[in-house]
Amino acid sequence: MPQHLFRLDSSRPFTDQEKTGHNRWHPEVPPVATVKPGDSFRVDCREWFDGAIRNDDSADDIRDAPVSKVHALSGPFAIEGAEPGDLLIVDILDVGPIPQEDSGPLAGQGWGYTGIFAKQNGGSFLVDQFPDAYKAIWDFSGQTATSRHVPGVSFTGIIHPGLMGTAPSADLLARWNAREQALIDTDPHRLPPLALPPEPQDAILGTLSGDAHDRVAAEAARTAPPRENGGNQDIKNLTRGTRIFYPVYVIGANFSVGDLHFSQGDGEITFCGGIEMGGFLDLHVDLIKGGMETYGVTENAIFMPGNTDPQYAEWISFSGTSVTLDGEQRYLDSQLAYQRACLHAIDYLSKFGYSPEQAYLLLGAAPVEGRFSGVVDIPNSCATIYIPTAIFDIDVRPSASGPAQIDPGIGAPRSSF
Amino acid sequence: MPQHLFRLDSSRPFTDQEKTGHNRWHPEVPPVATVKPGDSFRVDCREWFDGAIRNDDSADDIRDAPVSKVHALSGPFAIEGAEPGDLLIVDILDVGPIPQEDSGPLAGQGWGYTGIFAKQNGGSFLVDQFPDAYKAIWDFSGQTATSRHVPGVSFTGIIHPGLMGTAPSADLLARWNAREQALIDTDPHRLPPLALPPEPQDAILGTLSGDAHDRVAAEAARTAPPRENGGNQDIKNLTRGTRIFYPVYVIGANFSVGDLHFSQGDGEITFCGGIEMGGFLDLHVDLIKGGMETYGVTENAIFMPGNTDPQYAEWISFSGTSVTLDGEQRYLDSQLAYQRACLHAIDYLSKFGYSPEQAYLLLGAAPVEGRFSGVVDIPNSCATIYIPTAIFDIDVRPSASGPAQIDPGIGAPRSSF
Amino acid sequence: MPQHLFRLDSSRPFTDQEKTGHNRWHPEVPPVATVKPGDSFRVDCREWFDGAIRNDDSADDIRDAPVSKVHALSGPFAIEGAEPGDLLIVDILDVGPIPQEDSGPLAGQGWGYTGIFAKQNGGSFLVDQFPDAYKAIWDFSGQTATSRHVPGVSFTGIIHPGLMGTAPSADLLARWNAREQALIDTDPHRLPPLALPPEPQDAILGTLSGDAHDRVAAEAARTAPPRENGGNQDIKNLTRGTRIFYPVYVIGANFSVGDLHFSQGDGEITFCGGIEMGGFLDLHVDLIKGGMETYGVTENAIFMPGNTDPQYAEWISFSGTSVTLDGEQRYLDSQLAYQRACLHAIDYLSKFGYSPEQAYLLLGAAPVEGRFSGVVDIPNSCATIYIPTAIFDIDVRPSASGPAQIDPGIGAPRSSF
């Protein structure tokens, strides 16, 4: 194990640890440690809701999930010599659930969860069809996940951090806040909201305190969206062996990480998505001095995925186009097309005995692929979703004999109201 | 070779063949042949512009491409016993360029093309950045493609039909026309247009003639978009060995096919996209009686991709979010996010000596993957594009030593004005 | 299609064609054509027994297979400028069954065969357990193979030439003959024989005739074994897209090819193995002048396999060690270990309803992998064989519920005596 720079004790809350992380983006959040280019180090990560979600058969915790508290991030880590204009190289040497702890009340201790957010609490990709909160608990056995709430499936996790990134400069942060507020202003009372403005309530900012804390808390950006600094990209392919290149916007780069997933389907469609857990990362960092200009990478992360993704060879796939469920034609809307593809997959799986919620939770958690198949054929985008057939206990291919039936078991818990 | 049901003579135009295909969707286009469930048969396909694009170093033909004439489709093929409510199983036994002809003036005779459509003529995915017409000619050597217009790359084609589908019912067709006209009506003079209404000019409708021809031509839907019947899905994964299931909307199903691609990147982003060619398909058909209801597949095609896709193991990947180039924040817009990811990839490749147009044409043609990575992290979608590094003669990974330089050669031809 | 340099008419025997190939190795077999480095060309290939094996339900033709007539080779092709010491680069652009002919009496016309050679006629890898002749006919549907003689399986062929190589020099040929005769002399009456000496009977030597023919026929090496020139390597991975580098031993290189397989398991264990067929190859050739010394490739072919092999992701695997069936311990004998692994696989498949011969034929024909797992752990080698589970209609994984049963159908035909 490389040097352990950020430790978390599973028995204590995120704010009561040896070192305190953060849950907002701001250039002034102080680093928890400084590393050199070429260093390797270990970072523990807390699951994004810091233990608010429980391993039980109720979805009330998902309904009440404290969105203002996310994401519990580890860091920032300052990289010696990093300056604005550099590219920060981050290698994911290893990533996994909480080591040496495979049972306990904290996600990452041998289990994780997927939630469908209620419309009242952020909603999800298919919020109109699934306005209520649901939950699935997944049990880990090695790299395999199964669930009492979604029976009849078993898959190899594609373990990755949902969120990694560098700190924004003050200028970049100001642009984020301005452009997101402008969007919010177009429909400020929308439910779910269009975006989340800075929220001092529940802001965690490392060692900042007093006035400095309050000033930064008032300015700091929420961590939900991916942005120029990487951030909450939720790219399922950032698995072990991946190398990512981040733009550096502040002295030291101030790199942070969190939101580990045991697995996730492309899109993280249920929002409280993938299989959420705490755990650890072993990282290696390096710099390409002046790399932003040299490689034209100035406002986005680029990456080279690892080569140990779970291999599947047979897929059942569904397409969708940019026509709404009500039959309205939209113009080249891949977001809508992917929603329709997902709904088609859910309709299909429902014929095998799954409830729609079970199917939805499965698509959020399993290593499914979502692709932009056609984006120019006016007026319809064509999006496609690919589900590996081998994850099912039954044969899910269409045939003349009709769909086999699984036993849906206790189903996916739904929150009370 | 299975029974050859639809032959095309490469020396004659699409409308002067043994049997005449069609280029519009309508339930009354008469079948060119009838097959039985369980039958295999060969179908020749003409490239979508029927020879209007030439193997030369000018893009004027792309600028002037006769959009009203597309797509030159082979069929319809009636399947004995098929009734509305069935699922039509189509197996792609084989697919390739024009057999036994590897040189000649017709795309598919040993070569194919990728075009960037001009804004005046349909535009493309990145129309604002690339308003003019460009072209790249690709030469085929076995399953490998290279181009004098995009030097320094070589890749294994992922050969597939861009367009396959069943005939719509009269009712379904009426819905298509209504919903697309409603969209057009929101901005009828937009350039490029929001959608394409029925266009009697240049309509090819098999053996229909006289009043029947004129009536059908006035109603028949254009073939550009994918719709409930499959259609122009441009799914690059429909390679040899793929099984597709189409809803049946009319007696006989009336299946048609065309728009072959030697290769294509996810999205077919240049519009005149992938590597366009003529060629052949060997197909096998079967029916699942009543399968639409049984499997809940009523308004979309589902499919199981073949298992002989070209394998690549190392990728350089780019992300994008739903912020416009002007810095405006949009709400969860994966279409925009994928545009930004593509632009990031183009910026990057430009640092290695490619012109932006060369890089754009390459992304349209090579087997690149485009994924919906995050679709819920308000307000930003995260889209990602993956380019196999092995297709380049040079090492395109970022490093401290900076980008190697290719010789861009004669570049990608641009149309005169 | 590249220039068609060697055509075969399926209705006529191998010796009655436009150009005559050969079935022996000798430096003096005259080239059928001369090509330049950089050229691409098409070559038709006859199945190795030139039509002696029929698409029927008898194995008598396998029992009586005319071994002295093999392999019907296409070529030699002289490469302009090739000299001893060069490396000949051969790219397999495409390879497949006889184009445009999918039915007829000749293997390659939509079908192929696998035979277990009888002990009297060459025998096979498991000759002691399977001394009699058996046959399986495989039907091609696109790139998929199925068999009425081995029901319940379906797999994507891994199409390749079993035999390609350059002509030996006179000196190299002399060494072949000397070393093989020395082996034969250790047990000259063994059945099956240890090796095959030159056999003038049935020798085909292109345009040679008269005394020249007789002299060469008396010296020319049989084509059964792989040797320094490549030859009958039966490497299933030489699929489309493969590049091979052959040592050049004579002026012009004199490259020949034949013995196409629609598919084959590692080892080609039934001898009359893989799925034998005629067909075509599209080849591209080039030279590395002096490459034998430069790269140390002087007595073997090296290659880079194509990247479109059929992909399977789940395997059931069997190990074997170098202990004989009688319990005798041998010393690090991987040949024996692989026999034992194959026998273990056959025993296992027999529990699912297959006859041992059906299982044996399947292992010879399907894309199974055979690996040297351990070769140093005295006294036992460990060999392993991997069978893709997806090729079976039933679930062949071990479980508490016991093996499902297939209907073995008419079984694999066995020859009369």
Added chain:
Amino acid sequence: MPQHLFRLDSSRPFTDQEKTGHNRWHPEVPPVATVKPGDSFRVDCREWFDGAIRNDDSADDIRDAPVSKVHALSGPFAIEGAEPGDLLIVDILDVGPIPQEDSGPLAGQGWGYTGIFAKQNGGSFLVDQFPDAYKAIWDFSGQTATSRHVPGVSFTGIIHPGLMGTAPSADLLARWNAREQALIDTDPHRLPPLALPPEPQDAILGTLSGDAHDRVAAEAARTAPPRENGGNQDIKNLTRGTRIFYPVYVIGANFSVGDLHFSQGDGEITFCGGIEMGGFLDLHVDLIKGGMETYGVTENAIFMPGNTDPQYAEWISFSGTSVTLDGEQRYLDSQLAYQRACLHAIDYLSKFGYSPEQAYLLLGAAPVEGRFSGVVDIPNSCATIYIPTAIFDIDVRPSASGPAQIDPGIGAPRSSF
């Protein structure tokens, strides 16, 4: 982490631990723990030489490696209810180097080693060409290995246990001893020996002591070879996610495990092979009652490999046949053919600047594939070895420009004499 049933303290020798394992096979070695079908548990494993090999630049430790002490095995573990005739299911949930310890003097603490055994001490696959002892130290960074002794390469480890198996019955053990002694007796003074008889010296037998120890030590089989019980199979594909089925020969099955490898090429050709390390396994066990008869698995292990092997897509491959280096023709000898293929690969890599020993060590350690390509083409077997090109920093493909040169650095240490 599942229940930790067998702990090893890295600072103490294998014989001075909480529980003592064993290094011989015998039915009377007492179990260290009993588990139930369905249980998961963690097992620590010591590297096979218990710390005798050091992380330094001398190969004297390899020359003097204490062969009588191997393999340091963890176990046996008794499985409740297991009886002779059952199949024991073992799932490898996870496997890796020593957790939380990435530096220290014990292999597995962030590093591992590959050795070429000297002829005097066991020898290796290519003992005639490499009679002396050599060593390479490999450093682990996440799942990636690099070596100061073999510079210019970097690869993803294919982590696996080299040795797992069930205890033999008394009868089976007697057969092992008899057949191996019979082999030894054919050449009792051979160097290296043909096999290793029971060796009381250095026998470790768990808690056995006194007369019982001495009796068992005199009978117990050495652990070097794979046998009916699995044992030292050195199958590189037994990675995370693998399920193995072992025959049960004694009440309780008495399962043991050891000899972890960070990576290994097919064959483990240098003998002290793969990348040797200590570490841990998380295992899950279950039973198929009576499965040996039901599935015909009575004298061998069968397995289903995991689906997270490192993926490589481009390979440079070498063939070999059964002709000795002296030009003697052998009969269908795949062992020899694989030796020749390996030698060809070594010759080739030497042209790029590697010493033959560096190339040999690399083939033993990297994830190279070794295949039985042809085993019936009398008199020559054809064996092939596949090396992923992506593991090299330089381009190792043959081309007209000749081989690039690496800097061999300090080279692979060779033992003094």
